[in-house]
Amino acid sequence: MSIGLIALLDDIAGIAKVAAASVDDIAAQAAKAGAKAAGVVIDDAAVTPRYVVGFSPARELPIIWRIALGSAKNKLFFLLPAALILSFFAPWAITPLLMLGGAYLAYEGAEKIYEALVPHAAHAHEETIGSVAPNAQTLEDQKVASAIKTDFILSAEIMAITLAAMDPSASFWMQVVVLAVVGLGITVAVYGAVALIVKADDAGLALAANPRVGAAGQAFGRGLVTAMPYFLKALAIVGTAAMVWVGGGIIVHGLATYGFAGPEHLIHDAAVAVGGAVPAIRGLAEFLVSALGTGIVGLVVGAALIPLTSRVIAPAWKAVAGRFGKKAPASPPAH
Numbered sequence: 001m002s003i004g005l006i007a008l009l010d011d012i013a014g015i016a017k018v019a020a021a022s023v024d025d026i027a028a029q030a031a032k033a034g035a036k037a038a039g040v041v042i043d044d045a046a047v048t049p050r051y052v053v054g055f056s057p058a059r060e061l062p063i064i065w066r067i068a069l070g071s072a073k074n075k076l077f078f079l080l081p082a083a084l085i086l087s088f089f090a091p092w093a094i095t096p097l098l099m100l101g102g103a104y105l106a107y108e109g110a111e112k113i114y115e116a117l118v119p120h121a122a123h124a125h126e127e128t129i130g131s132v133a134p135n136a137q138t139l140e141d142q143k144v145a146s147a148i149k150t151d152f153i154l155s156a157e158i159m160a161i162t163l164a165a166m167d168p169s170a171s172f173w174m175q176v177v178v179l180a181v182v183g184l185g186i187t188v189a190v191y192g193a194v195a196l197i198v199k200a201d202d203a204g205l206a207l208a209a210n211p212r213v214g215a216a217g218q219a220f221g222r223g224l225v226t227a228m229p230y231f232l233k234a235l236a237i238v239g240t241a242a243m244v245w246v247g248g249g250i251i252v253h254g255l256a257t258y259g260f261a262g263p264e265h266l267i268h269d270a271a272v273a274v275g276g277a278v279p280a281i282r283g284l285a286e287f288l289v290s291a292l293g294t295g296i297v298g299l300v301v302g303a304a305l306i307p308l309t310s311r312v313i314a315p316a317w318k319a320v321a322g323r324f325g326k327k328a329p330a331s332p333p334a335h
Contacts, residue, residue: 048190245295251298
């Protein structure tokens with residue numbers, strides 16, 4: 001029996017080593033994939049706070065929680081199985097689907113810019129596509145739904161990057177676990193950061209009213225309260241720009257995949273040229289030029305989709321919904 005026990009312990013030790021190696025492999029692949037997706041993660045964090053601006057402080061965290069739950073469902077229940085199924089059975093479909101998502105992001109970003117520049121015309125456009133909220137609860141529901149739609153596109157990009165960054169020899173279950181780890185990790189990181197950002201002014205008020213933190217702490221709290229509205233407005237602008245340049249980037253990369261590599265090469269060459277001219281900030285310069293180039297593409301595509309949505313897509317959607325005896329939802333896309 002002692003020999004059998006020793007053999008059993010050896011087997012358990014062997015299994016533990018294999019499990020530890022698997023955990024290390026999962027962690028390594030998840031870290032690699034997460035690093036590759038960092039750009040989209042930053043964009044996601046910049047985009048989300050704009051959906052909370054304008055609501056009462058009491059509704060900020062509940063709205064973020066609703067969006068975070070929607071994001072987790074997007075990644076785990078829809079995108080994870082879809083990514084695996086498409087990669088095995090229809091890899092050709094991934095690029096056009098991502099390009100459609102990129103066009104949606106470009107449309108959303110261009111519509112926000114249109115709304116800022118021509119508010120009356122933008123309001124008429126929203127009425128045409130049926131996205132004007134009649135009350136506060138409907139407005140919140142529309143904002144949450146729009147945020148989850150936008151998150152779906154960004155999450156799809158994250159999951160596609162994660163899948164592409166994994167070792168091709170990884171087993172099916174390894175891919176499942178890595179995609180789940182990256183998806184959940186990014187969701188927690190993004191919406192945790194968003195929650196901290198939108199509640200920073202409340203933290204500032206608490207510090208300013210607390211004599212125990214001293215004069216310096218109270219002054220910091222007052223500064224935080226003063227600065228946060230401007231910071232949130234700036235972040236909303238960055239978020240809108242991120243939608244345009246990420247959408248444009250997806251479209252440009254998709255075109256290159258289909259042999260239309262001219263725009264991608266032009267943007268890359270311009271970024272390299274500008275980066276070479278300012279070697280001290282080469283990385284930042286190349287990023288800014290690349291973002292500008294893909295942003296121009298996204299803005300052109302998004303601007304073209306605004307009248308197309310009003311005159312073709314929204315009426316067709318309403319007609320189809322009416323044909324089946326259903327009330328058309330707040331539009332595809334709505335916000």
